Amino acid sequence: MPHLLPLADEPAPERADAARNRERVLAAAAELVDERGADCLTMDAVAVAAGVGKGTLFRRFESREGLMGALLNRSETQWQASVMSGPPPLGPGADPWDRLMAFGRSRLETTLLHADLIRNAGxxxxxxxxxxxxxxxxxxxxxxxxxxxxxxxxLAVALMAPLELPVLDQQVTVEGLDVERVYAGWADLARRVVGA
Amino acid sequence: MPHLLPLADEPAPERADAARNRERVLAAAAELVDERGADCLTMDAVAVAAGVGKGTLFRRFESREGLMGALLNRSETQWQASVMSGPPPLGPGADPWDRLMAFGRSRLETTLLHADLIRNAGxxxxxxxxxxxxxxxxxxxxxxxxxxxxxxxxLAVALMAPLELPVLDQQVTVEGLDVERVYAGWADLARRVVGA
Structure with a gap:
């Protein structure tokens, strides 16, 4: 039986449209960031790529920084989905140690991949x-x-802290350490914390 | 025998004067921060307390943020001096484990003490x-x-990362964790890393 009144958890048609438009803009912006890097992203280019007016863009994200923040949020949501229901070893199904190692590697890689985005988002x-x-x-x-x-x-925070951008930036960008060395160091830290 | 030419490592009289003036301004500013907190520090109040013109203050530190940065630098230099030549266990003379524990506690306390200063320094x-x-x-x-x-x-970086302001701010200011609990957690991390 079709329901005539909107259910509490079902967005109104306008809101669903707005969410689709928002996702379309963010997908276009993410593609531009992948191609040219966050430093080169302009609101004009995003407006053209997404087929929306620049006014709409600013109304929705307030500023270039706001758009960068929304892109980070979107990536975080995708990452959370792969932890909750993606393939092992990051997702469920692997043993906890393998999942912990996959967590460390994916945080390390995602943070470094989004370093420019994080800096540009202020x-x-x-x-x-x-x-x-x-x-x-x-x-x-x-x-x-x-x-x-x-x-x-x-202990969980202690394992997360060395994977934050300021720390990785210092090691990889400033000191030029190899990413694999940084990952091996983190895995050694995890082994010591777990006591395995 | 008095030397007539300045030695290479001896600052010219003007430079020594400038350094003294700079220290006088910073000491006055540090006292104001201790009394009222960094959020309430104005350049006017520092100028009055140090007995210098506001123009001099801006010429020397560029901005309020610049002055805050110089205050942090001064505190860091004092902290380094107590590590290198202060009393044990932070300074030399204690065994390495006690020095490590003293390092953790002093970083934790100094960072929390200067949290407002760090935020205001941008x-x-x-x-x-x-x-x-x-x-x-x-x-x-x-x-x-x-x-x-x-x-x-x-491993050294892994022990330093949980003592940085964004992490401590989250734990102490946002979540309201007791500082002693945070310190005990850090000491446990250090024990696991050292394998003692």
């Missing part, structure tokens, strides 16, 4: 509390599954 | 490469003294 690029909580709860859950005892939320 | 508050290198070399040296094997520069 304040809009500050990771949200929700994103931080998700990653922390995931690592804490894996540490629990590995039988680690102790203050798991703090 | 870009000028980004920790310098020299300061980062000093702290990293110190932790690496202590890990070496404790017989830790592995990629010591990376």
């Amino acid at each position: 304040r809009a690029g500050t990771r949200s509390f929700a994103a931080y909580s998700f990653a922390m709860a995931h690592v804490r859950h894996l540490l629990g599954g590995l039988g680690v005892e102790g203050d798991l939320p703090l | 870009r000028a508050g980004t920790r310098s490469f020299a300061a980062y290198s000093f702290a990293m070399a110190h932790v690496r040296h202590l890990l070496g003294g404790l017989g830790v094997e592995g990629d010591l520069p990376l």
Whole structure:
């Protein structure tokens, strides 16, 4: 039986349209960032690529920084989806140790891939509390599954902190360390924390 | 015998004067920050307290952010002096494990004490490469003294990363965790890294 009144969790048609348009703009912007890098992204180019007016763009994202922040958010949401329901070892199905290693590698790679985007987003690029909580709860859950005892939320944060951009930027961009060396160092840290 | 030409490592009288004036301004500003907090610091108040013109202040530090950055630098220099030649256990004379614990506690306390200053300094508050290198070399040296094997520069960074402001801010300011709990978590991390 078709329902005549919108359900509480079903967006109104206009809102669904707006969400589709928003996703279309973000997909176009993400493609431009992949091609030319975040430093070269202009609001004009995004407007042309997405087929919307520049006014719409600013109304929706406020500023270039706001658009960069929305791109980061979108990437974070995609990453969360692959942790929750993507293929193992990042997603469910692998053992906790392999999932922890996959977590470290994917954070390392995603952060470095989005380094320019994070820098260009300025304040809009500050990771949200929700994103931080998700990653922390995931690592804490894996540490629990590995039988680690102790203050798991703090140990989880200790494993996340070296994967943040300012730290990786210093090591990879400033000091020129090889990414594989940085990953091996992180894996060694995880081994020491887990006590394996 | 009095020397008539200035020696290479002896500042010319004008430069020594400038350094003294600079220190006088920074000491006055540091006192104001201790009394009222960095958020309430105005350039006017610093000029009055240090007995210099506001023009001099801007000429010397460029901006309020620049002054905040100089205050952080001064505090970092004082901290480095206490690591190099202050009393144990932070300074020399204690065993490496006690020095490592004292390092963690002093970084934690200094960062939280200066949280407002770091926020107000904006870009000028980004920790310098020299300061980062000093702290990293110190932790690496202590890990070496404790017989830790592995990629010591990376393990040193892993011990420093959870003591950076964005991480502590999240834990202490946003989540309201007790500082002693955060310190105990860091000490547990260090124990796991050292393997003691």
